[in-house]
Amino acid sequence: MKSSAIFLLKYCRVCKEKNVEKVASFGPTPLANAFLKSSEVDLPECYYPLDLYFCNSCGFLQLGHVVNPSLLFKNYVYASSTSQVFIKHFQDFASKIVGEFSLNKDSLAVDIGSNDGILLKPFKNLGIKILGVDPAEEISKKANREGIPTLIEFFDSKIAKKIKKTYGSADIITATNAFAHIHDLDEIIKGLKILLKDQGVFIIEAPYIIDFLKNKYFDLVYHEHLSYWSVRSLITLFHRFDMKVFDVEKVGVHGGSLRVFVALNSSDYKIKKNVRSFLKQEKLARVDKKETYVIFGSTIQKSKLALIKLLAKIKSKNKIIAGYGAPAKGNTLLNFFGIGNETIDYIVDDSPLKQGLFSPGKKIPIVSPEYVRLHKPDYLFILAWNFADSIIERYGDFRKKGGKFIIPFPTPKIV
Numbered sequence: 001m002k003s004s005a006i007f008l009l010k011y012c013r014v015c016k017e018k019n020v021e022k023v024a025s026f027g028p029t030p031l032a033n034a035f036l037k038s039s040e041v042d043l044p045e046c047y048y049p050l051d052l053y054f055c056n057s058c059g060f061l062q063l064g065h066v067v068n069p070s071l072l073f074k075n076y077v078y079a080s081s082t083s084q085v086f087i088k089h090f091q092d093f094a095s096k097i098v099g100e101f102s103l104n105k106d107s108l109a110v111d112i113g114s115n116d117g118i119l120l121k122p123f124k125n126l127g128i129k130i131l132g133v134d135p136a137e138e139i140s141k142k143a144n145r146e147g148i149p150t151l152i153e154f155f156d157s158k159i160a161k162k163i164k165k166t167y168g169s170a171d172i173i174t175a176t177n178a179f180a181h182i183h184d185l186d187e188i189i190k191g192l193k194i195l196l197k198d199q200g201v202f203i204i205e206a207p208y209i210i211d212f213l214k215n216k217y218f219d220l221v222y223h224e225h226l227s228y229w230s231v232r233s234l235i236t237l238f239h240r241f242d243m244k245v246f247d248v249e250k251v252g253v254h255g256g257s258l259r260v261f262v263a264l265n266s267s268d269y270k271i272k273k274n275v276r277s278f279l280k281q282e283k284l285a286r287v288d289k290k291e292t293y294v295i296f297g298s299t300i301q302k303s304k305l306a307l308i309k310l311l312a313k314i315k316s317k318n319k320i321i322a323g324y325g326a327p328a329k330g331n332t333l334l335n336f337f338g339i340g341n342e343t344i345d346y347i348v349d350d351s352p353l354k355q356g357l358f359s360p361g362k363k364i365p366i367v368s369p370e371y372v373r374l375h376k377p378d379y380l381f382i383l384a385w386n387f388a389d390s391i392i393e394r395y396g397d398f399r400k401k402g403g404k405f406i407i408p409f410p411t412p413k414i415v
């Protein structure tokens with residue numbers, strides 16, 4: 001990996017052709033997870049271009065600029081297990097995989113980007129051998145302390161060899177919401193091929209481009225999120241490595257994600273019929289056409305105007321708005337829309353790691369849920385829109401006492 005902070009990609013990450021073209025711009029913005037300490041609030045921040053590029057050769061959508069992953073992931077503060085929705089999701093995921101692939105106490109499951117062990121914990125409880133790989137130092141150390149063995153590394157072919165030597169080959173390798181963050185996919189796949197058993201399965205979960213387009217989820221665009229996956233692009237990618245996508249399903253997390261099953265071409269898995277129906281659906285949604293993304297960019301501009309109008313109306317009545325949830329995507333939204341402290345007084349987040357910090361770019365203070373109970377804002381602006389239903393349910397009391405929620409997307413509305 002290059003040691004500079006950022007570089008512009010000259011070729012497509014999936015097909016390697018030098019035929020990429022800019023189709024939309026959301027920046028420059030600071031890194032979406034670069035939350036600031038109070039001592040850093042007055043210091044200048046680094047802003048990086050945030051532009052979507054389309055490959056005219058294979059139809060893949062990707063960020064044009066790659067920020068050095070050490071800057072993005074070593075100090076990652078986002079702990080997955082702070083969300084009950086995710087905990088349940090990964091418990092269900094682990095049970096399903098253990099059943100479907102007949103895993104037992106001799107099976108090894110390796111998770112790339114394992115975070116605090118949110119997926120490995122249920123695997124462990126089901127009696128499977130586990131290993132996590134994650135470059136985020138604090139979160140990985142915490143996982144190790146809690147009995148989730150985790151290598152504090154970026155996964156690559158060198159680490160794959162090391163794991164194989166110490167732990168043996170893997171039955172299952174997972175990358176849930178990490179695959180879209182990886183620049184050097186070739187290196188990852190080389191590692192997979194070293195580590196997987198002949199009948200081993202690699203399982204990816206990543207946001208799905210069809211949901212991204214349909215629901216105008218532009219705020220999934222941030223510097224960590226390098227790739228915007230379709231089944232079509234995944235097939236193109238793995239084909240180069242003699243691997244096949246043999247099963248695909250939709251899952252509900254992140255407002256609509258893909259779960260994709262990949263194995264060696266030489267393995268026994270037959271390609272299921274549903275793979276073809278996903279491809280058909282993608283053709284209909286024109287995910288492989290440049291115009292689709294140009295239109296996408298302009299519709300976001302319209303949504304932005306509608307939201308700003310709505311917020312201006314509320315602020316003209318001197319109401320207090322608190323942001324709810326400080327995910328990376330919330331920072332794309334705030335920075336790209338230019339919504340700052342003049343509109344949102346503070347942001348509430350469940351993660352103690354974020355409380356006491358300030359949002360990157362807009363420098364809005366992040367507080368604990370307790371703060372909302374004490375200060376009773378008029379509105380909660382749901383930045384973590386993908387949890388809107390569960391947040392509204394959890395804050396039933398807030399609503400009973402006259403509080404209202406602002407859901408910014410896909411169509412800005414007050415509930």
Ligand SMILES: [Zn+2]
Nearest residue numbers: 012015055058
């Ligand atoms: Zn390409």
